[in-house]
Amino acid sequence: MDSSQDVVSAVMQHPAYQELLRRRNRLSLLFFVIAICIYAGFILTLAFDPVLFGQPLGDLTMSIGIFCATLVVFSAVIMIAIYVWISNKVFDPLLAQIIKDIK
Template identity: 30%
Template sequence: MDGQSHGMEPHERILRSPRFQELIRRRSAFAWTLSAIMLGLYFGFVLLVAFAKDLMAVRIGGGVTSLGILLGLGIIATAFVLTGVYVARANSRFDDLTRSLQEEVTR
């Protein structure tokens, strides 16, 4: 098939493709899930800072580091981990869907 098959431009065929719709749906759902996890952690941390000051001020070990500092660093680390999870999935499942979509459109 050429790019003009069925009277549609290639971009129109892509937008109407069920595989493209599936790719958009899966990618969006996954991104929203990871975003909700991160927002939950951030809001939980802020609530702890606001309402559990004594808990957040607890010193860890014999130094000056508090539980709040460790939890804050944990949230930053979690953001990096969740970004890695998204990239790993994008490079596997989402790329597979994209390749199959390209094959479908170029036929």
């Protein structure tokens, strides 16, 4: 293959690459839905029951709202870490194999 354009088109037409795209898109959609549910749940609770978020958390001075907001942020960090781990362990080796097959 002479040009980089030929390599790109060969990779895009490779059946394993099409499977890789499907798997990656499914995983991305799953994480998107999870993130939307977590964030929407937080916002809807804040909108319809703001008194709940103002209550203290047990004997602590922290409110339930601050605790839940922290959980929302941590859930995003955890989902990013899981996606990066899956990408490094599954998607990157598959892409490397596809490129090896093409060249």
